Amino acid sequence: MDELPGVPERTSTETAPDFDAVVIGAGVSGLYQLYRLRELGLRVRVFEAGTGVGGTWYWNRYPGARFDSESWTYGYSFSQELLEEWDWEEHFAAQPETERYLNYVADKFDLRRDIQFESRVAAAHYQEDTRSWNVILEDGRRYTTGLLITAIGVLSAATMPTIPGVETFQGQSCHTHYWPKEPVCFEDKRVAVIGTGATGVQTITEVAKTAGHLTVFQRTPQWCAPLHNAKISKEEMNRIRADYPEIFERCQETFGCFIHATDPRSTFEVTPEEREAFWEKLYSEPGFGIWMGNFRDILVDREANKLISDFLARKIRQRIKDPAVAEKLIPKNHGFGTRRVPLESGYFEIYNQSNVNLVDINETPIECITPSGIKTGGAEYEFDIIIYATGFDAITGAFDRIDFRGVDGVSLKEKWQDGPQTFLGILVDGFPNLLMVMGPHAGLGNFPRAAEYSADWVTGLIRFARERGLTRIEATTAGANGWTDHVIAASEGLLFAEVDSWMTGINRNVEGKQVRRIMRYSGGHPAFRERCEAVAADGYRELALA
Numbered sequence: 001m002d003e004l005p006g007v008p009e010r011t012s013t014e015t016a017p018d019f020d021a022v023v024i025g026a027g028v029s030g031l032y033q034l035y036r037l038r039e040l041g042l043r044v045r046v047f048e049a050g051t052g053v054g055g056t057w058y059w060n061r062y063p064g065a066r067f068d069s070e071s072w073t074y075g076y077s078f079s080q081e082l083l084e085e086w087d088w089e090e091h092f093a094a095q096p097e098t099e100r101y102l103n104y105v106a107d108k109f110d111l112r113r114d115i116q117f118e119s120r121v122a123a124a125h126y127q128e129d130t131r132s133w134n135v136i137l138e139d140g141r142r143y144t145t146g147l148l149i150t151a152i153g154v155l156s157a158a159t160m161p162t163i164p165g166v167e168t169f170q171g172q173s174c175h176t177h178y179w180p181k182e183p184v185c186f187e188d189k190r191v192a193v194i195g196t197g198a199t200g201v202q203t204i205t206e207v208a209k210t211a212g213h214l215t216v217f218q219r220t221p222q223w224c225a226p227l228h229n230a231k232i233s234k235e236e237m238n239r240i241r242a243d244y245p246e247i248f249e250r251c252q253e254t255f256g257c258f259i260h261a262t263d264p265r266s267t268f269e270v271t272p273e274e275r276e277a278f279w280e281k282l283y284s285e286p287g288f289g290i291w292m293g294n295f296r297d298i299l300v301d302r303e304a305n306k307l308i309s310d311f312l313a314r315k316i317r318q319r320i321k322d323p324a325v326a327e328k329l330i331p332k333n334h335g336f337g338t339r340r341v342p343l344e345s346g347y348f349e350i351y352n353q354s355n356v357n358l359v360d361i362n363e364t365p366i367e368c369i370t371p372s373g374i375k376t377g378g379a380e381y382e383f384d385i386i387i388y389a390t391g392f393d394a395i396t397g398a399f400d401r402i403d404f405r406g407v408d409g410v411s412l413k414e415k416w417q418d419g420p421q422t423f424l425g426i427l428v429d430g431f432p433n434l435l436m437v438m439g440p441h442a443g444l445g446n447f448p449r450a451a452e453y454s455a456d457w458v459t460g461l462i463r464f465a466r467e468r469g470l471t472r473i474e475a476t477t478a479g480a481n482g483w484t485d486h487v488i489a490a491s492e493g494l495l496f497a498e499v500d501s502w503m504t505g506i507n508r509n510v511e512g513k514q515v516r517r518i519m520r521y522s523g524g525h526p527a528f529r530e531r532c533e534a535v536a537a538d539g540y541r542e543l544a545l546a
Contacts, residue, residue: 017132017144019045021462023151024402026115027055029437029451030151031102032076034111036459037149040466045145046111047137049120053106055153057098062176062199062387063184064206065095068227068343069446070287072240073259075101076448077248082108087237091286092229092343123403124148126432131471133433146471149458150399151437151451154444154520155502157397159509161194161390165369173386176203186211190382192374194366195389196222198342203389208350215357215381217366217374221329223312223336227343228286248449255524256445260293267295267304279311291341298337300493305335312336319348328360338496340503393510394502395440395519396420406431416440419505419517421484423475424532426458427543432474435461441487443528444520453525457532464540472546479542490523497522 021037023030026048037044050058067074071093076082086104089097106112123136133148158177160166166173174180176199191211193204196218208214232240240247247259254261267275275295282290297304313330320326329348350356364378373382393400396416404412407430415421415430422428425442426435436442437454444450465473491497497504497518505517521528535542 015130017130017146019043019143019145021045021147021149022047022133022135022143022145023149024121025055025151025153025156026050026053026106026111026117027058027151027153027156028102028448029153029455030055031105031111032078032448032452033149033151033437033455033458034114035078035109036455037462038114040459040463042147042462044114045143046115047119047121047135048115048117051117052099052103053111053115054099054102055151056156057095057102059156059177060179060199061095061099061181062179062203062389064202064204065176065199066090066202066229067092067094067098068198068288070259071097072232072244073247073251073257073446074098074448076105077244077452079109083241083244087234088232088240090229090231092227121402123405124434125403125405125409126407126434128407128432131433147433147435147462147473149435149437150439151455152398152402154395154398154438154447155392157393157401159390159393159397159507160388161366162509163366163369168371169369169373169383169386170371171373171384171386173388175388175390176200177392184385186214186385188212189384190373191215191385191387192217192381192383193387193389194374195391196220197389197391198222198340199391200389201342201344201347203387205345205347205350207387208353208356211355213355213357214350215359215374215383217359217361218328219361220333221331222339222342223309223331223334224342224344224347225290225312226283227345228284229345230286251446251449252529253526254292255526256288256292257449257525258288258292258446260287260289260291262292262296263294265295266297267301267307268297275307276311279308283311283315287343288341291337294337299495302335302495305337305495309336316348321352325351325358328358334499334501335495338499339501390509391507392502393507393513395505397507397510399440404431404434406434417512419484420519421480423479423483423543424457424528424535425483425521426454426532427473427475427480429475429477429480429544432472432544435473440519441483441521443523443525445525450525453529453532457536460536461540461543464536465545468545470545472544474544476542476544486523487521488518490521491518494522 020042021044023046026046071088120138122138125134132144135143158175187210191214194217251257298308317326364376367375400413420440422441425439435458505519507513
């Protein structure tokens with residue numbers, strides 16, 4: 001084993017693990033979890049596959065990448081000093097600013113000394129005799145740890161399309177997740193973008209500004225809504241800073257940890273004129289208000305959902321000159337808000353440009369990638385650059401790519417082959433001392449708000465165990481079954497559960513991911529916290545501690 005800075009060389013007779021805790025991932029949740037574990041005085045090592053911190057905001061540097069949560073609700077809340085020092089430049093920060101922010105955090109709290117970069121975890125195997133985990137990196141290096149904490153994100157396992165010939169293309173090509181650090185020039189280039197999800201929408205809008213010609217290959221159109229981004233002046237930033245206590249309190253109160261709260265009225269409690277005026281107001285405002293701050297029934301009542309979907313369809317038709325193109329961009333297989341809503345800045349208008357062409361691959365499927373471009377059922381296209389905005393094997397995908405093995409060598413991937421089973425999205429029965437920050441079935445939403453809570457809860461559990469000399473932390477089978485059943489029950493009646501998307505575990509490019517499964521808790525973050533806090537208040541008696 002290669003020795004690391006700060007890790008004393010051990011003799012062969014020593015049985016203590018190399019670390020008290022290993023964290024996988026140095027993104028938003030991993031950095032904060034490291035900070036919290038240090039407060040407990042633990043010897044911690046973070047393994048990070050990249051060359052820098054940031055996770056999502058390190059890898060996803062594609063053109064147009066930015067927040068769709070308000071930046072001043074997205075930053076960490078744990079340090080008053082950090083809140084005083086950092087000025088956000090925009091209401092919805094672009095990737096470079098967010099990466100700078102996370103590097104600033106890493107430097108301010110001296111986190112890098114416990115992070116090992118270019119260290120992708122390939123496997124982690126639990127050892128019952130020592131109550132520890134063996135962690136194996138892709139390059140063969142091995143380490144042992146008492147606690148293993150995953151901070152690997154919900155959208156971090158990128159997937160390429162299963163199209164023949166991808167490797168034969170002789171031009172430049174890249175998945176948006178693995179975008180190169182050096183600038184890519186699109187001027188006078190023939191560019192293809194495959195995919196029109198949230199990432200595709202951002203990429204397409206930006207590439208269309210300079211590309212010689214852009215061809216968009218769309219399978220599933222999206223219900224996009226305007227972002228309405230703007231710069232933040234010094235005076236406005238000072239007002240935001242003064243309001244931070246109220247902002248974070250508001251995020252704690254809302255269903256998804258955003259500043260937008262569901263309107264208590266139903267769609268049919270108001271007149272058609274009032275309804276239209278309300279939707280016009282939401283459509284003209286920044287952020288997720290039209291999704292998270294809409295009438296309370298639009299995501300459960302089919303007729304209500306149809307009305308808001310019809311409103312968005314009218315907006316698309318108004319913004320696109322060619323009626324035939326507009327119809328191709330209006331979703332037909334899902335209602336508004338039943339998939340994650342991409343926020344856009346002029347996305348629909350780019351289809352009015354003479355240098356942009358839309359190809360519906362439902363009408364003319366892609367047959368193969370050729371050395372010079374893309375062949376569909378109706379034509380052959382030549383390109384200089386192909387961009388794959390084909391998304392992620394969401395939520396469980398990053399876990400599937402690591403060979404986690406628990407008690408008696410049981411594989412986590414096999415255990416979850418019919419869907420994840422967790423306790424609170426944090427623990428898994430049969431996998432002692434494995435703790436997940438923002439794991440499957442956790443309360444999702446505005447990511448840092450949810451991640452801070454998850455990491456705090458994990459830290460509290462570890463503190464409880466260490467104070468009592470406990471070295472084995474595990475969910476019970478009954479606890480995991482009970483929470484999993486509750487998660488599934490919480491999704492009943494929600495229209496999103498009837499739709500194929502990454503939120504229901506569907507990915508046509510991944511074997512075994514073609515059946516809908518409930519991957520996240522849909523009861524809202526206040527209810528999630530209430531359940532977690534009840535477990536802690538009861539002395540964690542629902543867990544198996546030894």
